[in-house]
Amino acid sequence: MKIKYPKAGKFGEFGGRYIPETLVPAVEELEEAYLKFKNDKDFKNELDYYLREYAGRPTPLYFAKNLTEKIGGAKIYLKREDLLHGGAHKINNTLGQALLAKKMKKKRIIAETGAGQHGVATAMACAALGLPSEIYMGYKDTQRQKLNVFRMNLLGSSVHPVMEGTQTLKNAINEAIRDWITNVKTTYYLLGSAVGPHPYPVMVRDFQSVIGNEIKSQMKEIEKKIPDAVIACVGGGSNAIGTFYPLLDEDTEMFGIEAGGEGIETDHHSATLNAGSKGVLHGMLTYLLQDREGQILDTHSIAAGLDYPGVGPEHSYLKDNKRVKYDSVSDQNAIDAFLTLAKYEGIIPALESSHAVAYAIKIARKFSKSNSIVITLSGRGDKDVEVVENYLNQNVKNKK
Amino acid sequence: MSKIKNKFLELKSKKQKALIAYVVAGYPNENGTLSAIRGLVKGGADIIELGLPFSDPLADGPVIQNASYIALQKGINLSKFLSLVKKIRKETDLPLVLMTYTNLLYKQGYDKFISLARKAGINGFILPDMAIEEAGEYLKAIRKNKADSIFLISPNTSPKRIKKIVSVSSGFLYLVSVFGTTGKKEKIQQYTIDAIKNTKKLVDGKIPIGVGFGISNPKQAKFFIKKGADAIIIGSAFLRLIEKLPQKDIETKIAQFTRSLKAVTISQ
Numbered sequence: 001m002k003i004k005y006p007k008a009g010k011f012g013e014f015g016g017r018y019i020p021e022t023l024v025p026a027v028e029e030l031e032e033a034y035l036k037f038k039n040d041k042d043f044k045n046e047l048d049y050y051l052r053e054y055a056g057r058p059t060p061l062y063f064a065k066n067l068t069e070k071i072g073g074a075k076i077y078l079k080r081e082d083l084l085h086g087g088a089h090k091i092n093n094t095l096g097q098a099l100l101a102k103k104m105k106k107k108r109i110i111a112e113t114g115a116g117q118h119g120v121a122t123a124m125a126c127a128a129l130g131l132p133s134e135i136y137m138g139y140k141d142t143q144r145q146k147l148n149v150f151r152m153n154l155l156g157s158s159v160h161p162v163m164e165g166t167q168t169l170k171n172a173i174n175e176a177i178r179d180w181i182t183n184v185k186t187t188y189y190l191l192g193s194a195v196g197p198h199p200y201p202v203m204v205r206d207f208q209s210v211i212g213n214e215i216k217s218q219m220k221e222i223e224k225k226i227p228d229a230v231i232a233c234v235g236g237g238s239n240a241i242g243t244f245y246p247l248l249d250e251d252t253e254m255f256g257i258e259a260g261g262e263g264i265e266t267d268h269h270s271a272t273l274n275a276g277s278k279g280v281l282h283g284m285l286t287y288l289l290q291d292r293e294g295q296i297l298d299t300h301s302i303a304a305g306l307d308y309p310g311v312g313p314e315h316s317y318l319k320d321n322k323r324v325k326y327d328s329v330s331d332q333n334a335i336d337a338f339l340t341l342a343k344y345e346g347i348i349p350a351l352e353s354s355h356a357v358a359y360a361i362k363i364a365r366k367f368s369k370s371n372s373i374v375i376t377l378s379g380r381g382d383k384d385v386e387v388v389e390n391y392l393n394q395n396v397k398n399k400k
Numbered sequence: 401m402s403k404i405k406n407k408f409l410e411l412k413s414k415k416q417k418a419l420i421a422y423v424v425a426g427y428p429n430e431n432g433t434l435s436a437i438r439g440l441v442k443g444g445a446d447i448i449e450l451g452l453p454f455s456d457p458l459a460d461g462p463v464i465q466n467a468s469y470i471a472l473q474k475g476i477n478l479s480k481f482l483s484l485v486k487k488i489r490k491e492t493d494l495p496l497v498l499m500t501y502t503n504l505l506y507k508q509g510y511d512k513f514i515s516l517a518r519k520a521g522i523n524g525f526i527l528p529d530m531a532i533e534e535a536g537e538y539l540k541a542i543r544k545n546k547a548d549s550i551f552l553i554s555p556n557t558s559p560k561r562i563k564k565i566v567s568v569s570s571g572f573l574y575l576v577s578v579f580g581t582t583g584k585k586e587k588i589q590q591y592t593i594d595a596i597k598n599t600k601k602l603v604d605g606k607i608p609i610g611v612g613f614g615i616s617n618p619k620q621a622k623f624f625i626k627k628g629a630d631a632i633i634i635g636s637a638f639l640r641l642i643e644k645l646p647q648k649d650i651e652t653k654i655a656q657f658t659r660s661l662k663a664v665t666i667s668q
């Protein structure tokens with residue numbers, strides 16, 4: 001089940017490299033550099049240093065006593081990625097890749113962002129390492145997330161609004177790829193999730209695996225055993241694969257939770273693995289939300305970070321061989337979980353992470369009190385308070 | 401023999417190079433595409449490339465992105481595309497090449513898609529996001545349906561890789577002239593000239609070399625022919641022209657522009 005390094009970039013039939021020829025030398029150069037540095041002692045020490053001193057690792061594994069008592073089932077632990085610098089797991093990946101880009105002597109970093117979380121994490125890592133960065137962001141997203149645009153500017157990045165198509169994350173990725181094709185010699189493309197052409201999915205997974213590795217050793221310390229279940233939200237799938245991968249060979253149940261939006265029977269959701277079909281997008285073969293002819297569909301989620309019509313190829317593989325159960329949680333249930341965690345634990349989770357919390361609330365009772373469940377709390381929800389307020393006001397109005 | 405190969409042989413005997421013209425199917429609408437094709441045929445284009453729009457055309461610049469977007473909004477789909485091809489086939493015998501993205505073939509199944517397109521009258525296929533490493537099933541279907549697989553190479557493609565690509569290519573080899581997406585306007589770069597020269601040497605007459613991306617006028621076309629291109633591929637420039645024209649003028653104006661381009665492929 002555990003694929004340490006995918007041969008020819010393939011997780012089973014998924015992944016690969018479906019890319020314009022101009023990018024072939026670039027991904028080959030990237031793969032070569034990644035293979036060289038991933039086991040290099042100095043590189044690892046330097047990355048560890050930044051993860052510890054700059055980003056704030058290790059993050060706590062917090063026993064959510066109040067939530068556990070309220071639900072009355074398995075013990076619920078929270079892996080506190082929300083406490084990282086920048087407020088999300090994204091920094092694990094951006095520090096790793098920015099450091100790699102520096103070793104590759106790249107002079108310019110580009111990245112895509114949806115809600116702005118990966119853009120902010122890229123801007124931070126690049127500022128810390130002294131690299132110039134430019135961020136592509138769908139025009140609609142720049143309007144929805146003005147504060148994050150300003151934040152990226154403060155951190156020294158320039159943000160390019162993308163006017164193409166639906167003006168959201170998938171268009172931002174398209175445009176970043178076009179920039180990369182144009183400036184292929186000088187530019188490093190810092191992809192924000194475990195998606196894209198090989199070696200991005202495996203590289204991002206490896207950088208995010210720090211989450212699962214810490215969970216494993218912290219659980220051994222606290223509970224003297226590995227967790228009985230882990231739950232993470234799945235957008236592109238980076239926090240989830242980082243949580244799952246180190247535990248794949250263990251006897252741990254795994255749940256990847258997608259955005260059910262207004263329901264997966266409607267066309268307003270982003271539940272790619274639950275409702276999608278196989279296809280090719282952004283350099284990879286994976287599950288996609290697409291129509292019968294293969295045109296990519298518009299997606300929806302209350303959590304902007306989950307609003308993507310594709311998913312990392314390793315998740316497609318883990319779905320098909322049934323190692324991980326992929327399910328979905330609606331906007332409404334995610335909001336409820338957001339409110340619950342805030343009220344009972346004093347922790348405001350990102351709306352993305354709230355999907356994982358909602359699922360834990362749903363299934364914890366099916367476990368016994370001697371079982372332990374870990375939820376990866378991928379980010380904090382300060383960025384979402386306005387969205388939640390609007391959602392609640394809207395509901396009050398609708399009820400009147 | 402393949403229609404495309406035949407065309408190149410025919411041109412060679414006439415001491416001409418090929419003019420390959422690209423338009424987006426369904427842009428500005430179906431009749432507009434038909435008018436444009438009539439203009440291309442009248443103006444003397446040698447091969448016609450038809451773009452089947454994809455929602456996420458990541459190798460394309462703003463002009464083709466926009467045309468694809470509009471065509472999709474107006475409802476182009478595979479069955480409309482195929483009936484358009486059939487209509488075009490009734491009017492011209494020129495080789496027709498389908499350019500689109502991998503997912504549209506993958507979704508139908510390579511064999512089913514290619515066989516449908518072949519039956520409608522398509523002769524060759526170009527997929528800008530299909531790398532040779534992933535092309536196994538695709539090439540099987542290409543061979544089975546006796547179609548041509550036109551692959552792209554770029555100025556940064558290594559000699560070793562070019563040879564590999566040539567070994568699975570048929571029809572012609574598509575040399576992307578610039579670092580960038582389709583329609584990029586740039587003055588002619590030395591690296592492009594070098595790429596044409598090096599590719600010619602490597603390919604050694606095994607397959608014709610078409611140069612495209614960002615060529616927008618007869619002067620540039622002439623220059624690349626002088627440097628050794630066997631074919632000139634022009635797309636965004638046609639679409640920019642169509643963008644500005646009322647329906648009734650598309651055919652004549654496209655014919656006019658095509659003539660000016662075709663002229664430079666005929667050696668004096």
Ligand SMILES: Cc1ncc(COP(=O)(O)O)c(C=O)c1O
Nearest residue numbers: 235236237238239305352378379
């Ligand atoms: C807090 C948070 N969680 C999760 C995600 C989803 O990304 P992924 O599935 O790659 O972890 C995002 C993306 O922006 C995010 O900001």
